[in-house]
Amino acid sequence: xxxLPASSAPPGPSNAPIQRAAASLALADVDxxxxxxxxVFRGLHLAAAPxxxxxxxxxxxxxxxxxxxxxxxFLAPDSGSVAVNGHxxxxxxxxxxxxxxxxxxxxxxxxxxxxxxxxxxxxRLAPAAQRAKALxxxxxxxxxxxxxxxxxxxxxxxxxxxxxxxxLAPEPALLLADEPFAxxxxxxxxxxxxxxxxxWAALGQTVVFVTHDIEEAIFLADRIVVLGRAPAGIAAExxxxxxxxxxxxxxxxxxxxxxLRDQLLECIAHVTESLA
Numbered sequence: 001x002x003x004l005p006a007s008s009a010p011p012g013p014s015n016a017p018i019q020r021a022a023a024s025l026a027l028a029d030v031d032x033x034x035x036x037x038x039x040v041f042r043g044l045h046l047a048a049a050p051x052x053x054x055x056x057x058x059x060x061x062x063x064x065x066x067x068x069x070x071x072x073x074f075l076a077p078d079s080g081s082v083a084v085n086g087h088x089x090x091x092x093x094x095x096x097x098x099x100x101x102x103x104x105x106x107x108x109x110x111x112x113x114x115x116x117x118x119x120x121x122x123x124r125l126a127p128a129a130q131r132a133k134a135l136x137x138x139x140x141x142x143x144x145x146x147x148x149x150x151x152x153x154x155x156x157x158x159x160x161x162x163x164x165x166x167x168l169a170p171e172p173a174l175l176l177a178d179e180p181f182a183x184x185x186x187x188x189x190x191x192x193x194x195x196x197x198x199x200w201a202a203l204g205q206t207v208v209f210v211t212h213d214i215e216e217a218i219f220l221a222d223r224i225v226v227l228g229r230a231p232a233g234i235a236a237e238x239x240x241x242x243x244x245x246x247x248x249x250x251x252x253x254x255x256x257x258x259x260l261r262d263q264l265l266e267c268i269a270h271v272t273e274s275l276a
Contacts, residue, residue: 021050021173022050022051022173022174022204022205022206023050023084023085023095023172023173023174023205023206024047024048024049024050024084024085024086024206025046025047025048025071025082025083025084025085025089025174025206025208026046026047026048026081026082026083027044027045027046027047027067027070027071027077027080027081027082027083028045028080028081028083029043029044029045029079029080029081030043030044030045030070030077030079030080030081030082031043031044031077031078031079031080031231032044032066032070032075032077032078033078033231034066038230038231039230039231040063040066040230040231041063041066041067041077041230041231041233042231042232042233043080043233044067044080044233044234045233045234046067046225046234048206048208048223049206050173050206051204051205051206052206052207052222052223053200053206053207053209053220053221053222053223054206054207054208054209054221054222054223054224054225055208055209055210055211055217055220055221055223055224055225056068056208056209056210056211056225056227057211057212057214057217057224057225057226057227057264057268058212058226058227058228058235058268058271059212059268059271059272060212061229061230062227062228062229062230062271063227063230063233064178064210064227065178065210067210067227068176068178068208068210070082070089071084071089071174071176071208072089072091072096072098072176073088073089073090073091073092073093073096074091084096084173084174085173094122094170094172095172095173095174096172096173096174096176097167097168097170097172097174097175097176097205098167098175098176098177098178099163099164099167099175099176099177099178099180100163100178100180101178101179101180101182101183102183103151103159103160103162103163104163105151105159105162105163105166106151107150107151107152109150109151110147110148110149110150111138111143111146111147111148111149111150111151111154111158111162112131112134112135112138112147112148113134114151114162114163114166115134115135115137115138115162115165115166115169116130116131116133116134116169117166118166118167118169118170119133119134119169119170121170122170124170133169134165134169135147136169137165137166137168137169138162138165140165140168140199140202141161141162141164141165141195141199142161142195143158143161143162143165146158146162155188156183156184156185156188157184157185157188157191157192160180160181160183160184160192161192161195163180164180164192164195164196164199168199168203168205171203172205173205173206174205174206174207174208175200175205175206175207175208176207176208177196177207177208177209177210178210179210179211179212180192180209181193181216182211182212182213189216190248193216193219193220193248194246194247194248196220197219197220197244197245197246198245201244201245209221214261214264214265214268215252215261217264218240218242218257218260218261218264219246219248219251219252219257221240222239222240223237223238223239223240224237224238224240224264225237226238226264226267226268226271227271228271229271235267235270235271236267238260238263238264238267240260241256242254242256242257242260
């Protein structure tokens with residue numbers, strides 16, 4: 001990638017990376033039920049090391065999105081604790097970035113303005129530095145030439161890349177991703193998986209990623225956590241000992257990839273039968 005022209009990116013500390021260390025996270029003895037509903041988790045324990053790419057996998061109804069919302073602080077546990085870097089999770093934590101199933105871009109803002117919005121909210125940079133940094137992150141996701149376009153002028157994959165750039169621009173220490181590529185076609189989804197790994201390797205955040213897709217989980221993860229029937233919590237964990245960096249075609253042919261896929265298919269089948 002080419003360097004940002006001097007006229008667009010003023011040098012100096014105002015535009016320097018925050019270089020926030022990747023976050024640790026820990027859920028300890030967490031109980032949670034939706035008001036008036038059944039228990040989702042009972043005595044749940046889960047931790048992730050700084051810089052780990054953790055994938056939550058399981059069929060609908062296992063509590064994957066609920067767990068992500070507990071980590072984001074959008075939901076509070078009935079008992080137990082949810083901590084990011086040793087502090088109780090809350091939505092306004094500067095450590096947190098969130099990518100939703102839908103891009104949720106503001107239709108009245110350009111691609112560049114959508115990315116800059118998160119930086120404005122954080123309020124740590126002067127407006128000129130915010131704009132330069134937003135352009136940097138559009139460049140990282142390959143959309144610098146689309147900076148002036150409106151969301152309706154972008155394809156679904158492009159809109160999701162803008163949403164990813166918006167989440168990453170404030171340099172969160174923990175990125176929470178709730179099936180962000182589920183609505184994309186297969187080709188765009190594969191490209192976004194490779195793009196996400198490239199950005200993760202460059203930026204080093206801890207990532208918690210929710211998916212229903214077994215092959216996506218294996219390709220992305222350092223570790224896969226399979227959730228069982230509520231309120232059981234974790235049914236199984238798998239360490240993904242595949243070499244990095246990963247490219248989808250090569251990685252999907254690796255014998256370990258194929259072995260993990262078979263193990264996970266069997267595990268998910270067992271979990272699904274228990275939900276019947």
